[in-house]
Amino acid sequence: MPEMPVVDDKTIDFETIELLFFAYRDFVSDPDAILAKIGYGRAHHRVVYFVSRRPGMTVADLLAILQITKQSLARVLKELIDSGYIRQMAGPADRRQRRLYPTLAGRELALALSEPQSRRLEGALEGFTPEMRQTVRRFLEGMSKPCDTLTTSTAGAE
Numbered sequence: 001m002p003e004m005p006v007v008d009d010k011t012i013d014f015e016t017i018e019l020l021f022f023a024y025r026d027f028v029s030d031p032d033a034i035l036a037k038i039g040y041g042r043a044h045h046r047v048v049y050f051v052s053r054r055p056g057m058t059v060a061d062l063l064a065i066l067q068i069t070k071q072s073l074a075r076v077l078k079e080l081i082d083s084g085y086i087r088q089m090a091g092p093a094d095r096r097q098r099r100l101y102p103t104l105a106g107r108e109l110a111l112a113l114s115e116p117q118s119r120r121l122e123g124a125l126e127g128f129t130p131e132m133r134q135t136v137r138r139f140l141e142g143m144s145k146p147c148d149t150l151t152t153s154t155a156g157a158e
Contacts, residue, residue: 026120027117027120028042028045030113030116030117030120031045031113031114031116031117032045034112034113034116035113040079043072043076044076044079044080045113046066047062047066047073047076047077047080047086048080048085048086048102048106048109048110048113049110049113049114050062050065050066051086051100051101051102051106051110052102052106052107052110052111053110055100055101055102056099056100056101057099057100058091058097058098058099058100059073059077059088059098059100062100077100080106084103084105084106085102085103085105085106085109086100086101086102086103086106087100087101087102087103087106088100088101089101
């Protein structure tokens with residue numbers, strides 16, 4: 001067995017970590033069920049979602065948002081294009097640039113996947129004041145930022 005780092009588990013917020021795991025599990029469960037019926041998964045959901053939210057985005061933009069490789073995206077994007085959910089067009093200024101647009105079917109799929117998630121959010125935020133909702137958004141934005149403490153705390157354990 002490799003040597004494990006020494007960690008003071010009293011400093012770990014296991015309760016919040018578990019709540020995030022369960023929240024994510026349930027948040028994606030409804031779209032997962034819809035996607036399973038058409039033979040798609042979460043990668044398809046992410047692509048359809050972001051292309052629908054930002055029509056005309058480039059493949060490079062999508063790769064940066066998803067933080068995946070071209071190879072990882074290629075299969076999923078090809079399936080969505082072949083199935084008529086996404087349309088790919090050359091950029092107006094640079095013909096080498098590939099811009100992505102949802103088709104009507106793609107937009108409908110994105111909305112169908114987002115609708116149960118929106119309902120779930122509304123239920124969870126029911127009774128929250130606008131200030132409380134803003135606090136939730138700030139928390140989620142904070143969770144999306146790089147965590148410098150991760151690299152510094154593991155570096156000190158060596």
